[in-house]
Amino acid sequence: MKRTKHFYSLLNNAGDSVQIDLNNYNVICNDTGERKRFYHKYLAGLIKRKYDNNIDLFRTSYRSRQPVDQATKQARKIQARIDRLTTQLNQAREDQLAIQATATPVE
Numbered sequence: 001m002k003r004t005k006h007f008y009s010l011l012n013n014a015g016d017s018v019q020i021d022l023n024n025y026n027v028i029c030n031d032t033g034e035r036k037r038f039y040h041k042y043l044a045g046l047i048k049r050k051y052d053n054n055i056d057l058f059r060t061s062y063r064s065r066q067p068v069d070q071a072t073k074q075a076r077k078i079q080a081r082i083d084r085l086t087t088q089l090n091q092a093r094e095d096q097l098a099i100q101a102t103a104t105p106v107e
Contacts, residue, residue, distance in 0.1 A: 010044075
């Protein structure tokens with residue numbers, strides 16, 4: 001049995017109108033990574049109300065009401081700190097190499 005299609009006209013980031021079937025649309029939460037399904041009329045209204053009728057904005061910024069578990073939250077904080085410190089370390093190494101390359105030898 002085929003499911004019916006419910007196409008809605010939404011905008012993308014370029015401001016162009018796109019036709020999307022929201023009846024079988026799966027939403028991915030950007031915090032938890034879980035897939036969610038909504039009734040197509042509710043989803044269309046949600047995108048129009050909270051995301052300025054912009055499907056790309058909705059895809060990149062949708063957050064589920066379900067809280068992120070503490071282990072996942074802690075792991076993300078640690079990974080963000082590791083990334084930040086790695087960037088600082090790489091920058092310090094580049095600065096040190098630049099100083100060594102421009103330094104004149106002492107006789």
